[in-house]
Amino acid sequence: MSRVRCCRGRPRAWFVLRPDQAAQWGLIEAAAEAARARGVAETFLWALPQVMRDGFVHFDTMGDEAVDAFDDVLFPLELGREAEVAPGFSTAILTSAGGREARNAGWAEARTSYDVGPGLRSEADIGVLLAFFRARMGAARGFRLRDPFDFAAAGEVVGVGDGVARRFALVKCYGAAERRITRPVAGSVVVAVDGIATSAFSVEAGGWVVLDVAPAAGAVVTAGFTFDVPVRFAEDRLSVARATFLAGVAASVPLIEVREG
Structure with a gap:
């Protein structure tokens, strides 16, 4: 910094x-x-x-009453393998007259879109979905989603000790790319220091591991965990028709990942 x-x-x-x-x-x-x-x-x-x-965003709320626009609840329906998952990036590409390209990555991390509509299996599911949508006030409030294809990590390096720092952010790596994990599942986090498991830690809101004792300089801190993705409904309107559902046509229920941390 x-x-x-x-x-x-x-x-x-x-x-x-x-x-x-x-x-x-x-x-x-x-x-x-x-x-x-x-x-x-x-x-x-x-x-x-x-x-x-x-992808940093700041909303100026000084003088306004603080509002938590995230409900720490899990999406109530089992997605299964029918859900659509689409991670995306923002890349500006400039192509010269000779065909050469210059590319600039606008985001350091992917932002994932989901369509959970194909996972609806019954009219009861539709009722649960509509009630959940109303409770979230459409796109206004975020919630947790368990990605059926990517929901766990093991042995992730979250930091290296310096003899002073005790607080480390949970991350998951995809090659050289690093994803910040802000919504670990309660009770799922395990931590090791230089390969030795320890229970002398706590987990703070926002996906932070706090060790009771600062690791020695050079000690590698690793973590394993199950995690949810913070998302919101992509739109303020949800349309689900009984006739099309009974005809076997999947409804579209788009969600978008919410950046945190």
Whole structure:
């Protein structure tokens, strides 16, 4: 994390230099809010390429009543293998007259879309879905979804000890790509330090493991867990017809992953 120093009451700015430091945006956001509360005239989170790269979003809610737009409940229907899963990226591609390409990845992580409509198996399922949709106020409130194709991790390296740090973010790696896990299933997290399992830890909201004792410098901290994906309904309108359902036509119920952390 880098910052631009300033005098008291003057503008202050922070930014994240590298993609592997994306988790620091949350700390930067908290620091910026604290600076504003102390009377700093302006705070800046920059620059745009880093913000776009890491998918960071900030909503200015100072002066507004805090609202938790996420219900920590699991989607109530079993998806099965019929569900459609579509991870996506945002890549800008510039093609020259000679056919050469320049590509710029706008997101450091994939954002997954789902269609859970094909998993509806009965009229009772439709009733459960409609009630759940109303309770979430359409797209307004997020919830947990168990991805039938990707819901567990084992032996993931979540950090390396320095003798001081005790708090490590849960992640899952796909080759060189790293995915932040913010909704682990309660009771599923296991932790090891240099390959030795330990129970001396707690799990904080947002997918953070906090060890009772800081690991020694160079000690590798690994974790295994089951996790859910934070999602919301992609639309504020849900259309499910009994006639088409009885005719064997699958309804479309699109969901979209919610970025957290």
